[in-house]
Amino acid sequence: IHTMYLYMLLACVSWVLESHSAPMKIVSGSTQDNHTAVCAEIEKELMADNVTYKGSFERPQNTSEELCYGKFIEGFISTLNNISTKHKNDCHIQKVCKNMRQLTEICPKLKLTGHNCITEKSNFSKFKEALQSVVISIEGWKSCKGIKGIL
Numbered sequence: 001i002h003t004m005y006l007y008m009l010l011a012c013v014s015w016v017l018e019s020h021s022a023p024m025k026i027v028s029g030s031t032q033d034n035h036t037a038v039c040a041e042i043e044k045e046l047m048a049d050n051v052t053y054k055g056s057f058e059r060p061q062n063t064s065e066e067l068c069y070g071k072f073i074e075g076f077i078s079t080l081n082n083i084s085t086k087h088k089n090d091c092h093i094q095k096v097c098k099n100m101r102q103l104t105e106i107c108p109k110l111k112l113t114g115h116n117c118i119t120e121k122s123n124f125s126k127f128k129e130a131l132q133s134v135v136i137s138i139e140g141w142k143s144c145k146g147i148k149g150i151l
């Protein structure tokens with residue numbers, strides 16, 4: 001009788017937990033698993049950021065090389081990370097950085113790394129331009145999750 005009680009109690013608790021967390025999952029699922037939405041957010045944050053940083057920044061030479069996007073994004077994140085470490089009050093750069101990391105989780109394609117991925121030094125405007133161009137291109141991808149089964 002005791003075991004039976006415990007079992008029913010557990011079933012009840014897990015039912016309550018499930019029914020409470022289910023709507024949250026749906027809400028967060030739509031933006032968090034949606035590469036289109038994440039890319040749109042990155043573009044919005046880049047637009048909102050009006051600061052031009054001085055210095056030299058590594059950017060892809062050819063932003064059309066999709067096989068290199070994994071490598072390029074690694075570089076973008078590293079650069080953005082450095083900027084936000086130095087300028088802690090730039091919330092836009094921090095959000096872009098976070099969203100870029102999220103993109104690599106959503107899109108398995110971004111874990112592939114091609115070779116001959118050539119980068120060059122540039123100023124901040126050119127760096128931002130390249131970042132935007134890569135993100136716009138990823139936004140246009142039909143799906144990001146779909147490729148997972150192949151890998």
Ligand SMILES: *[C@@H]1O[C@H](CO)[C@@H](O)[C@H](O)[C@H]1NC(C)=O
Nearest residue numbers: 029030031034035036037040
């Ligand atoms: C992904 O986000 C875009 C833009 O916010 C939206 O139009 C689209 O319906 C979303 N797709 C899914 C599957 O949630």
Ligand SMILES: *[C@@H]1O[C@H](CO)[C@@H](O)[C@H](O)[C@H]1NC(C)=O
Nearest residue numbers: 047048049050051052091092
């Ligand atoms: C940049 O935007 C912020 C608000 O987001 C504003 O306070 C600031 O004056 C702007 N700076 C320049 C140089 O436009």
Ligand SMILES: *[C@@H]1O[C@H](CO)[C@@H](O)[C@H](O)[C@H]1NC(C)=O
Nearest residue numbers: 061062063064065066067068
């Ligand atoms: C950039 O890469 C694309 C895709 O690999 C290629 O078709 C194009 O010719 C390259 N452009 C230059 C200038 O190398």
Ligand SMILES: *[C@@H]1O[C@H](CO)[C@@H](O)[C@H](O)[C@H]1NC(C)=O
Nearest residue numbers: 058075076078079080081082
């Ligand atoms: C980021 O900063 C570290 C330490 O200062 C440096 O070694 C690294 O090259 C920087 N990365 C980029 C992409 O600027």
Ligand SMILES: *[C@@H]1O[C@H](CO)[C@@H](O)[C@H](O)[C@H]1NC(C)=O
Nearest residue numbers: 052121122123124125126127
């Ligand atoms: C950045 O570099 C490009 C050429 O590489 C130049 O046309 C542009 O004026 C520069 N922008 C700034 C803010 O220095």
